[in-house]
Amino acid sequence: KQEVTQIPAALSVPEGENLVLNCSFTDSAIYNLQWFRQDPGKGLTSLLLIQSSQREQTSGRLNASLDKSSGRSTLYIAASQPGDSATYLCAVTNTNAGKSTFGDGTTLTVKP
């Protein structure tokens, strides 16, 4: 059974800092890994998808890496802004069949 852990549970940083969010998973036979952000009471917004064969993906100020052998992924956010404040969720999918296991998320607060 896949288990996903995200550390830290909460993080508060001043505006402009670079930061790293961590995601670890127990079953390395994954199909893909996806990072999302969720604003309070809202749905999930997809940030980055990393396929099993890839090592990293980049979108703007975001960079996600994947190390299947160690069961880890990191989400790097450069030059953080107050608008980045949200909960960040990591989701691991083991097959193409749309069943993802989510971590509990990291709640990020970026202070002006």
Add this chain to the structure above:
Amino acid sequence: KAGVTQTPRYLIKTRGQQVTLSCSPISGHRSVSWYQQTPGQGLQFLFEYFSETQRNKGNFPGRFSGRQFSNSRSEMNVSTLELGDSALYLCASSYGGQGRNNEQFFGPGTRLTVL
């Protein structure tokens, strides 16, 4: 391209009633997954439908059921509601096929409150 839509956005029901939630995926997507989100349990997988067939199921009681139509729209039904069913119900759509970029896109969710 229109995103994933869910209706209704909010529902208030009483214990023992039943409820039906609807999800319309992104055009071209054939997979629809349903998740329950609560503060205590986080996001938990309910089930996934692909081309009108349930392909995966989570560990929820039989009171939770779903179906998918030929246009890929999906409904989920909860019968005999309990207080613990109060949650945000999210659906996600993706292409769902083998070898495809199966990035999941989520709808805004349906907030269900059971009194």
